Amino acid sequence: MLKYLASRLLTFVPTFIGVTLISFAFIRVLPGDPIIVMAGERGMSEERYAELTTQYGFDRPMLAQFWDYLTGVLQGDLGTSFVTKKPVWDEFFTLFPATLELSLCAMIFAILIGLPAGVIAAVNRGKFFDRALMSTALVGYSMPIFWWALLLIIVFSGNLQWTPVSGRIGLQYYFPNATGFMIWDAIASGQSGALSSAVRHLILPTIVLGTIPLAVIARQTRSAMLEVLGEDYIRTARAKGMSPRRVNAIHALRNALIPVITVIGLSVGTLLAGAILTETIFSWPGIGKWMVDSIFRRDYPVVQGGLLLIAVMVMVVNLTVDVLYGIINPKIRKR
Amino acid sequence: MTDTAQSAPKRPSALREFWYYFRENRGAVIGLYVFGFFLLVAALSPIIAPYDSTQQFRDHILQPPAWSEGGSWAFPLGTDPLGRDMLSRLIEGARYSFFVGVVVVTIASFGGIIIGLIAGFAPRWLDTIIMRIMDIVLAFPSLLLALVLVAILGPSLINAMVAIAIVLQPHYVRLTRAAVLSEKQKDYVTSARVAGAGRMRLMFKTVLPNCLAPIIVQAALSFSTAILDAAALGFLGMGAQPPTPEWGTMLAEAREFILRAWWVVTFPGVAILITVLAINLMGDGLRDALDPKLKRS
Numbered sequence: 001m002l003k004y005l006a007s008r009l010l011t012f013v014p015t016f017i018g019v020t021l022i023s024f025a026f027i028r029v030l031p032g033d034p035i036i037v038m039a040g041e042r043g044m045s046e047e048r049y050a051e052l053t054t055q056y057g058f059d060r061p062m063l064a065q066f067w068d069y070l071t072g073v074l075q076g077d078l079g080t081s082f083v084t085k086k087p088v089w090d091e092f093f094t095l096f097p098a099t100l101e102l103s104l105c106a107m108i109f110a111i112l113i114g115l116p117a118g119v120i121a122a123v124n125r126g127k128f129f130d131r132a133l134m135s136t137a138l139v140g141y142s143m144p145i146f147w148w149a150l151l152l153i154i155v156f157s158g159n160l161q162w163t164p165v166s167g168r169i170g171l172q173y174y175f176p177n178a179t180g181f182m183i184w185d186a187i188a189s190g191q192s193g194a195l196s197s198a199v200r201h202l203i204l205p206t207i208v209l210g211t212i213p214l215a216v217i218a219r220q221t222r223s224a225m226l227e228v229l230g231e232d233y234i235r236t237a238r239a240k241g242m243s244p245r246r247v248n249a250i251h252a253l254r255n256a257l258i259p260v261i262t263v264i265g266l267s268v269g270t271l272l273a274g275a276i277l278t279e280t281i282f283s284w285p286g287i288g289k290w291m292v293d294s295i296f297r298r299d300y301p302v303v304q305g306g307l308l309l310i311a312v313m314v315m316v317v318n319l320t321v322d323v324l325y326g327i328i329n330p331k332i333r334k335r
Numbered sequence: 336m337t338d339t340a341q342s343a344p345k346r347p348s349a350l351r352e353f354w355y356y357f358r359e360n361r362g363a364v365i366g367l368y369v370f371g372f373f374l375l376v377a378a379l380s381p382i383i384a385p386y387d388s389t390q391q392f393r394d395h396i397l398q399p400p401a402w403s404e405g406g407s408w409a410f411p412l413g414t415d416p417l418g419r420d421m422l423s424r425l426i427e428g429a430r431y432s433f434f435v436g437v438v439v440v441t442i443a444s445f446g447g448i449i450i451g452l453i454a455g456f457a458p459r460w461l462d463t464i465i466m467r468i469m470d471i472v473l474a475f476p477s478l479l480l481a482l483v484l485v486a487i488l489g490p491s492l493i494n495a496m497v498a499i500a501i502v503l504q505p506h507y508v509r510l511t512r513a514a515v516l517s518e519k520q521k522d523y524v525t526s527a528r529v530a531g532a533g534r535m536r537l538m539f540k541t542v543l544p545n546c547l548a549p550i551i552v553q554a555a556l557s558f559s560t561a562i563l564d565a566a567a568l569g570f571l572g573m574g575a576q577p578p579t580p581e582w583g584t585m586l587a588e589a590r591e592f593i594l595r596a597w598w599v600v601t602f603p604g605v606a607i608l609i610t611v612l613a614i615n616l617m618g619d620g621l622r623d624a625l626d627p628k629l630k631r632s
Contacts, residue, residue: 011467018471026483135362138619142611144563146570147586147604150593158594273476277567291479292571295486307483311474318474 004326012319016312017070023308024069027300028062078305083297088305092287097180098168099279099286103271105202106210111264114214118221118260123248125226133218140215145274149208149281156204163204166283170197209278213267220263224256231255258328265321269314356624363620369613377429385411385420388427388580392418397596413598415589421598424580425606431581432562432610435496439561440554442500447507448550452538454508455515466512469505477502478567485573492575495568496561503557510553514546548625555618559611566607582607 035044035052044052053059057068072078078088117137121130157165164170168182175189183202186194228234229252237247276288283289287306294302347355357363376383392414399406400413400421412421454465472480477499484498518524519542527541568574569583577588582603589599 011470014467015470015474018467019474022471022475026487138362138615139608139612142559142563142608142615144566144583144604144607144611146567146583147600147607150586150590150600151604154593154597154600269476273478276476276478276482277570280571292482295482296572298486303483303486307475307479310476310479314476315474 001326005323008319008322008326012315015315019311019315020070020073020308021066023304023311024066026307027304028065073308078308079301081294081302082299083294083302088302091290091302092306092309094180095286095290098182098284099272099275099288101181101183102202102205102209102278102284102286103268103275105206106271106274107213107264109206109210110213110217114217115221115260118218119225119248119253119256121218121222122225122229123244130222134222137215137218140211141219143211143215145208145211146277146281148211149204149278152204152207153281163200164197168198168201168284169194170201173197205278205282205284208281209271209274212270212274213264216263216267216270217260221256221260224259225252228252228256258325262321262325265317265324268317272310272314353624357620360620360623362616363623366613366616366620369609370617373429373610373613374433376426377433380426380430384423384426386423388419388424389578390419390423392420394418397592397599399596400598412602413596415585415599416592416596419578421602424585425582425602428580428582428585428603428606429610431492431575431579432565432607435492435499435565436558436561436614438496439500439503439565440558442497443503443557443561444507444550444554446500447504448511448543450504451508451511452515452543454512455519455542456534456538462512465508469508472502472505475502478564481564481568482571482573485568490573490576492565492569492579492581495565495574499561499564499568502564503560506553506557507550510549511546514549515542518542518545552618552622552625555614555621559614559618562607562614563611 035049035056035058057065060068076089078092080087081091084091117133121133124130153165156163169186170193173186173189173191173194175185175191175194178185178188182198183195186198225248229248234247234251237251238244242251272288275286276292278284279286279288280292287310291303291306291310293299294306357367392410395410395414396418397416398410398414398418401408401411406413410420410422412425414420415424450465454462457465481495481498481502484501485494488494488497524537524541527537532541565574566581566583566586569581570587572587575581575584577584585603586600589596589603593600
């Protein structure tokens with residue numbers, strides 16, 4: 001097991017350096033001089049330009065710049081935003097709870113519906129329910145989520161007036177952002193109505209972001225269940241006279257869960273990509289919207305740092321899933 | 336049919352065998368028909384579109400579809416905020432979507448297959464380097480990487496396609512390499528090598544044709560991914576630029592009118608959804624038909 005862990009960790013290092021190199025390279029390849037962009041429309045004198053070039057180290061050799069960047073990254077220094085002048089690291093972790101809250105809700109939504117749906121479809125294989133469910137899942141899987149978001153806004157915010165269109169909480173509520181998780185903070189604030197406002201702001205983004213993972217989980221659960229249901233030990237359990245429900249829930253589902261958990265773990269990347277669109281549409285102040293805004297503002301340090309942090313996050317999650325998978329399934333380790 | 340009856344032991348042609356299995360999946364056949372219909376629309380768009388996609392009818396701004404109140408059959412699906420005919424724009428938009436799909440899949444699969452073949456046949460160190468690079472690309476969420484790439488290259492449909500192709504490429508590399516590695520150990524490859532086949536011949540003539548099944552399935556599925564991602568980039572303002580009637584760009588232009596004119600938002604999305612759904616249905620059918628392990632399971 002230790003050897004397996006070590007080999008996984010060893011592949012992590014070159015990938016990490018490569019990811020850093022790519023995000024570093026972007027700022028140097030981007031068209032337009034970052035310093036001129038910083039100056040804005042006023043422009044700047046030649047001396048100031050030279051001064052800033054030296055300050056940011058753009059006049060030094062590429063390799064030295066990369067070395068500085070890499071050592072900075074390892075110490076948690078990702079530079080400062082051109083626009084807000086705040087450290088990129090701080091900005092990322094102030095906004096991150098918003099994305100995390102939304103992603104967690106989306107994942108819970110997807111699992112709560114997708115898992116039972118997949119199980120029921122597998123147990124009723126070929127029947128009407130199975131076919132209806134799987135067709136729906138395929139539609140969800142093919143959904144352009146930015147359009148789905150607009151449709152939900154038209155129906156639930158426009159026609160029915162049930163949910164707000166954007167943001168995380170009603171403007172009338174104000175309380176300190178202690179944890180950054182709006183639901184938690186709303187409860188802690190003790191203001192009446194704050195919690196329900198926060199929840200109502202969460203509903204549509206959660207559905208939008210959770211739709212594709214939901215479809216993927218339902219499909220994966222169904223096929224994993226079908227595979228397990230064909231195994232001999234299931235037949236044995238049935239032959240012993242166990243109730244079908246017990247066989248399905250205890251014997252089959254537990255083993256079918258392994259591939260499903262992998263899929264859930266690996267969909268973190270999908271979730272973050274989806275967060276870009278979802279947050280932009282619902283003006284959700286998280287990482288996705290921050291990245292899009294920064295790209296449009298040409299705030300290079302933010303784009304570079306955000307890209308790196310997101311990639312590292314995806315890598316860490318994937319590594320964890322890999323290792324967990326190795327623990328659950330010893331056969332993997334031997335390879 | 337009579338042919339096979341007379342010479343029973345003869346194996347049916349690969350295409351017929353494929354069609355036999357493909358036909359069993361009803362969804363896949365429906366997907367194929369829908370896909371064919373869209374292909375036809377895209378090909379004939381200049382002929383069948385009632386108006387030019389950029390022509391503005393200033394007297395008919397935001398006119399609802401024909402069947403709702405205030406609509407007219409002159410503009411069956413209504414008009415957009417600039418008075419352009421929605422139907423004509425959607426028809427023309429089909430062209431862009433298929434263009435995106437074809438170009439992206441061609442670039443991504445061509446590059447991915449070559450790199451994957453090289454990785455599969457290369458000495459271990461080169462294989463490791465190639466696969467590490469692919470891991471690095473895969474560590475970034477695809478849409479985010481494409482977004483940043485387009486920001487570098489400058490927002491346009493062509494650049495969006497290049498960016499999406501780069502992002503999709505690693506999947507082909509991985510798939511091809513895995514197939515090559517499992518094929519390479521088989522006896523027919525050894526015998527070809529013993530018979531004196533050169534490395535190029537081994538790669539492209541002996542091994543590659545036997546690796547194609549999963550690659551074809553991947554091509555179908557990434558066709559739909561390409562359309563979705565291009566529309567997403569267009570929606571974010573980083574893909575095709577207005578007034579191009581690309582479906583995602585149309586949605587972006589219509590965003591501020593969502594609560595006033597549902598049709599400008601609904602139809603482009605329906606077009607994307609149906610196209611992507613049809614391709615995914617087809618992809619599922621292709622997988623069932625081409626993957627012998629799943630056959631008749």
